[in-house]
Amino acid sequence: MREVIPQRMDRGAPLFGPDFLDILGRLHLVARKILSGRMKAERRSKRKGVSVEFADHRPYAPGDDFRFIDWNVFFRTEQLFLKLFEEQEDLHVYVLVDCSASMDFGTPYKFHYARRLAAAIGYLGLAGLDRIEILPFSTALPKGFGSTLSARGKGKVFRVLEFLDGLEPAGETDLHGTIQALGSSKRKRGLAVVISDLFDRRGAMPALDALRYHKFEPYVIQVVSPQEAQPDLLGDLRILDSESGGSRDVTVTEGMLRRYRAAFTEYCASVETNCRRREIGYARCLTDVPFEDSIIAMLRHGGLFQ
Amino acid sequence: MTFAQPLGFWLLALFLPVVLLYLLKQRRRRVQVSTMMFWEGLLKDEHRVASFTRLRRWLSLLLQLLVIGLLAFAVARPLLSGAGFGARRVVVLIDASASMAVWEGTESRRDRAIAAARDLVAGAGQGDSIMIVAVEAQPNVIAPFTESRREALESLDRVRVVHGPADFQRAFDLLSHLPSDDRPTRVFVVSDGAFSPIAFSPPGGMTFDFIGIGDATANVGITAFALRPLPSSPRDFDVMMEVLNATDAPIRAPYEVRANGTLIDAGELDVPAQETVTKRFRQASDEGGIIEVFVDHKDAFPLDNRAYAVLPEPQRIRVGLVTEGNAFVESALLTDDLVDLDIISPADYQAAQIEKDVLVFDRWAPETAPTGDAIYFGVWPKEWNAPPGEALADPVISDWDREHPINRGIQWASLSLREATKFAAPEGFSPLVRCFDDPLIAIREQGEVQTVAVAFDPAASDFPLRVAFPLFTANVLRYMRNGEGAGDVRTIPAGTVLGAEDLVPYSEDAIVSVRQHDAAPEVALPIDTNGADQFLFPVRDAGVYLGSTSTGTDVPLFAVNVCNSTESRIAPSATLPVTGDALPAMTDGFRAGAEPWTLLAAAAFALLCGEWILFHRRWVE
Numbered sequence: 001m002r003e004v005i006p007q008r009m010d011r012g013a014p015l016f017g018p019d020f021l022d023i024l025g026r027l028h029l030v031a032r033k034i035l036s037g038r039m040k041a042e043r044r045s046k047r048k049g050v051s052v053e054f055a056d057h058r059p060y061a062p063g064d065d066f067r068f069i070d071w072n073v074f075f076r077t078e079q080l081f082l083k084l085f086e087e088q089e090d091l092h093v094y095v096l097v098d099c100s101a102s103m104d105f106g107t108p109y110k111f112h113y114a115r116r117l118a119a120a121i122g123y124l125g126l127a128g129l130d131r132i133e134i135l136p137f138s139t140a141l142p143k144g145f146g147s148t149l150s151a152r153g154k155g156k157v158f159r160v161l162e163f164l165d166g167l168e169p170a171g172e173t174d175l176h177g178t179i180q181a182l183g184s185s186k187r188k189r190g191l192a193v194v195i196s197d198l199f200d201r202r203g204a205m206p207a208l209d210a211l212r213y214h215k216f217e218p219y220v221i222q223v224v225s226p227q228e229a230q231p232d233l234l235g236d237l238r239i240l241d242s243e244s245g246g247s248r249d250v251t252v253t254e255g256m257l258r259r260y261r262a263a264f265t266e267y268c269a270s271v272e273t274n275c276r277r278r279e280i281g282y283a284r285c286l287t288d289v290p291f292e293d294s295i296i297a298m299l300r301h302g303g304l305f306q
Numbered sequence: 307m308t309f310a311q312p313l314g315f316w317l318l319a320l321f322l323p324v325v326l327l328y329l330l331k332q333r334r335r336r337v338q339v340s341t342m343m344f345w346e347g348l349l350k351d352e353h354r355v356a357s358f359t360r361l362r363r364w365l366s367l368l369l370q371l372l373v374i375g376l377l378a379f380a381v382a383r384p385l386l387s388g389a390g391f392g393a394r395r396v397v398v399l400i401d402a403s404a405s406m407a408v409w410e411g412t413e414s415r416r417d418r419a420i421a422a423a424r425d426l427v428a429g430a431g432q433g434d435s436i437m438i439v440a441v442e443a444q445p446n447v448i449a450p451f452t453e454s455r456r457e458a459l460e461s462l463d464r465v466r467v468v469h470g471p472a473d474f475q476r477a478f479d480l481l482s483h484l485p486s487d488d489r490p491t492r493v494f495v496v497s498d499g500a501f502s503p504i505a506f507s508p509p510g511g512m513t514f515d516f517i518g519i520g521d522a523t524a525n526v527g528i529t530a531f532a533l534r535p536l537p538s539s540p541r542d543f544d545v546m547m548e549v550l551n552a553t554d555a556p557i558r559a560p561y562e563v564r565a566n567g568t569l570i571d572a573g574e575l576d577v578p579a580q581e582t583v584t585k586r587f588r589q590a591s592d593e594g595g596i597i598e599v600f601v602d603h604k605d606a607f608p609l610d611n612r613a614y615a616v617l618p619e620p621q622r623i624r625v626g627l628v629t630e631g632n633a634f635v636e637s638a639l640l641t642d643d644l645v646d647l648d649i650i651s652p653a654d655y656q657a658a659q660i661e662k663d664v665l666v667f668d669r670w671a672p673e674t675a676p677t678g679d680a681i682y683f684g685v686w687p688k689e690w691n692a693p694p695g696e697a698l699a700d701p702v703i704s705d706w707d708r709e710h711p712i713n714r715g716i717q718w719a720s721l722s723l724r725e726a727t728k729f730a731a732p733e734g735f736s737p738l739v740r741c742f743d744d745p746l747i748a749i750r751e752q753g754e755v756q757t758v759a760v761a762f763d764p765a766a767s768d769f770p771l772r773v774a775f776p777l778f779t780a781n782v783l784r785y786m787r788n789g790e791g792a793g794d795v796r797t798i799p800a801g802t803v804l805g806a807e808d809l810v811p812y813s814e815d816a817i818v819s820v821r822q823h824d825a826a827p828e829v830a831l832p833i834d835t836n837g838a839d840q841f842l843f844p845v846r847d848a849g850v851y852l853g854s855t856s857t858g859t860d861v862p863l864f865a866v867n868v869c870n871s872t873e874s875r876i877a878p879s880a881t882l883p884v885t886g887d888a889l890p891a892m893t894d895g896f897r898a899g900a901e902p903w904t905l906l907a908a909a910a911f912a913l914l915c916g917e918w919i920l921f922h923r924r925w926v927e
Contacts, residue, residue, distance in 0.1 A: 102340040102341050103340075105338075105339075105340040106340070110340075197340065197341075199340060199341040199343060201343055225340065228339075228340055228341075231339070233337060235335065236334045236335070237334055237335050237336075237337050238334040238335070238336045238337070239337055239338075239339055239342065239345055240336060240337065240338045240339070241339065241341065241342040242338050242339065242340050242341070243340075243341060244342070246342060247336075248342065248345060248346070248349060249334055250345065250348075250349060256348055259348050260344055260345065260348055263344045263347055263348065264344055267344070
């Protein structure tokens with residue numbers, strides 16, 4: 001039985017404690033075991049290039065390199081065809097971490113949970129020789145030196161952790177604007193892992209569609225606090241929005257709570273259903289579930305690092 | 307509608323804090339959420355029902371105010387009245403006669419009667435009017451019709467036993483004269499039934515119930531006690547005592563007679579079961595005072611084992627006999643050993659001023675009458691303008707005033723008169739003895755001065771030879787000295803209401819207070835010396851009463867005795883002793899009507915529960 005090391009997940013707990021690297025190491029081993037039948041730590045590109053792996057033929061066109069003419073085919077068909085080989089390239093993994101004020105919530109602390117997920121994904125990517133870029137966002141994608149982190153190689157894991165530890169939650173969630181900014185940048189296309197609560201008033205799906213439009217391969221991790229899924233509120237309350245600062249007076253009854261839970265569940269289910277329809281990887285993580293269990297579940301269900 | 311506790315409406319003051327609490331804006335708990343996007347969708351739906359929610363809040367306020375109102379109304383104890391609500395008039399007649407002092411174990415019949423009356427009052431319904439009447443020698447309305455049960459209950463403590471009989475006839479007459487009312491009247495008679503059957507027909511609209519009190523039946527008591535001083539010798543007196551044996555076995559009852567606390571006689575009486583025995587004996591006392599008899603028998607009714615009498619002190623009388631010599635009259639006066647006799651000749655009488663209590667003129671009279679009491683034999687003063695007239699032919703005594711004390715014990719009919727003079731009595735004289743229309747003996751009473759005129763010479767009759775002659779002189783002297791009845795043994799019935807003027811004959815000095823003999827001073831009956839005519843006091847308890855005079859001395863006034871065979875027969879009656887339709891004892895209880903305040907309180911509680919279920923229960927589930 002795997003030993004579960006309890007992690008403090010309250011707001012004042014250290015984000016990456018001494019045991020965190022051990023957890024990451026264990027996760028890496030588990031990930032290799034899970035993914036060993038499907039891939040060998042390399043990622044194939046859809047782009048064609050120069051490599052040893054044959055990919056396809058295409059008719060010759062003037063100006064093509066003669067060295068790639070498949071003469072065996074010419075002798076059988078008396079037509080010129082070029083041999084195409086798969087191009088092997090580094091996988092770019094973009095980890096978009098929601099740093100809006102809505103992540104500053106819950107017990108266990110939702111922002112801690114999201115950053116630990118990001119750290120784990122980053123570690124697994126670095127261990128697979130992928131290029132990892134951490135992109136924190138709230139109202140928009142940050143610009144400028146030091147606002148994002150790009151790293152490759154397992155040795156950069158401490159930089160990743162340090163970078164994540166320095167993030168602070170603030171502002172409103174603008175997922176769509178963030179994706180538009182990412183798509184319009186000259187970054188290489190790759191896997192875009194979105195770690196967020198997806199509490200965007202304009203909806204999450206247009207942003208994810210935009211991600212696909214810009215040739216990224218999205219993977220969505222929705223982080224949800226138990227206090228959001230099953231709020232324990234009754235009576236006359238003044239509800240304060242953590243992002244906008246707005247407030248509303250409301251008398252919460254059992255009936256209203258039932259309707260809230262139904263609306264919340266319906267929202268999460270609609271996001272999941274739409275992701276499945278668009279073949280977008282989706283995972284919902286409750287913060288009271290250990291984050292390593294959530295990572296392993298994601299690896300088992302596929303869509304991440306394949 | 308009236309209210310027994312109108313102060314309960316102060317609860318309505320709770321309206322103010324309740325309304326204030328509703329009006330004051332409740333401080334809401336502040337809760338931060340990660341996003342408002344889910345709540346806003348719900349609040350759009352809630353907005354549609356906000357007006358209904360406000361209406362619900364006001365309905366909740368209305369219900370709570372209604373609960374307070376109902377509670378205040380319940381605490382104020384509304385009293386419903388009128389025939390429509392089944393209200394009644396309730397009259398409780400409580401026997402306060404002497405037999406109610408019988409002890410039944412650890413409490414008296416009076417205590418039991420009060421307890422039964424309390425049950426009746428407690429059982430009266432809202433709106434019932436209750437009247438409490440203690441039946442004594444006359445009905446004593448302790449509490450007039452009242453709808454306040456508390457007032458009726460408090461009045462019961464004022465019911466006192468009077469050591470005499472109860473006059474239920476007058477109590478029932480009182481019921482007949484109650485003002486008419488549209489409510490039915492229910493009369494409860496709480497008694498041991500120890501009173502003589504009375505003729506009574508219940509008036510229409512009245513129902514009677516008899517609540518019998520008492521268990522004890524055996525008693526021995528004095529049912530009659532009397533003293534009579536002998537007219538010829540006031541020092542001597544006859545004692546008559548009647549003892550009742552109201553038990554089922556013959557008894558031998560010891561008795562004692564005491565004069566001023568000194569034992570002067572003792573003996574035993576054999577009394578058959580359920581019979582009475584009369585004992586007579588003669589005693590003498592030089593000083594008068596308190597005479598007490600006591601029958602030594604332990605029973606439940608010790609009150610009737612004693613009886614008292616006040617014997618007046620014999621008083622000496624200074625008599626002056628103005629005569630030329632009359633051995634008959636002189637001898638008659640000398641037979642009275644309380645008379646100090648001086649024989650005065652007419653010459654001496656005219657020569658000097660004579661001061662005597664009574665002057666007796668024998669066949670000689672002065673021209674002007676003396677200022678004091680006087681007796682004239684055969685002649686009278688000339689100033690009366692009534693000279694002795696013609697002689698009466700064959701005078702006989704046809705009639706006499708048998709009720710007058712002077713004639714007490716005298717049989718005039720057999721008297722033989724040889725001659726008599728026609729007496730034209732002046733104004734103010736009234737005949738004591740008559741020969742048809744002519745007075746033979748007449749008396750005039752002018753203030754405190756009495757004058758007796760005898761229109762015949764005793765020597766011309768057989769009067770001096772009869773016992774009646776000294777008896778006549780003694781009666782006249784005592785009447786002149788003491789007045790009518792004052793010299794008699796003084797006993798009065800219990801329940802008599804006396805005024806200060808009733809005490810005047812008992813003492814020459816003013817009586818300033820009255821108290822029972824052997825009673826502590828604090829139970830003295832006060833007398834208002836400044837307004838004697840306003841002073842009234844009831845004599846309730848058996849015993850001897852003393853009067854304190856203005857000179858600081860105590861004088862025995864009168865005695866009060868139970869002495870009633872009906873009261874001494876203490877066996878309780880199973881039915882109300884009335885002639886005609888006998889009224890049996892009440893068997894069913896006296897139920898109260900519905901209590902509106904309980905209904906109001908229940909309604910308030912039900913409303914409170916409903917309000918909680920409608921408005922609060924879901925908030926805390």
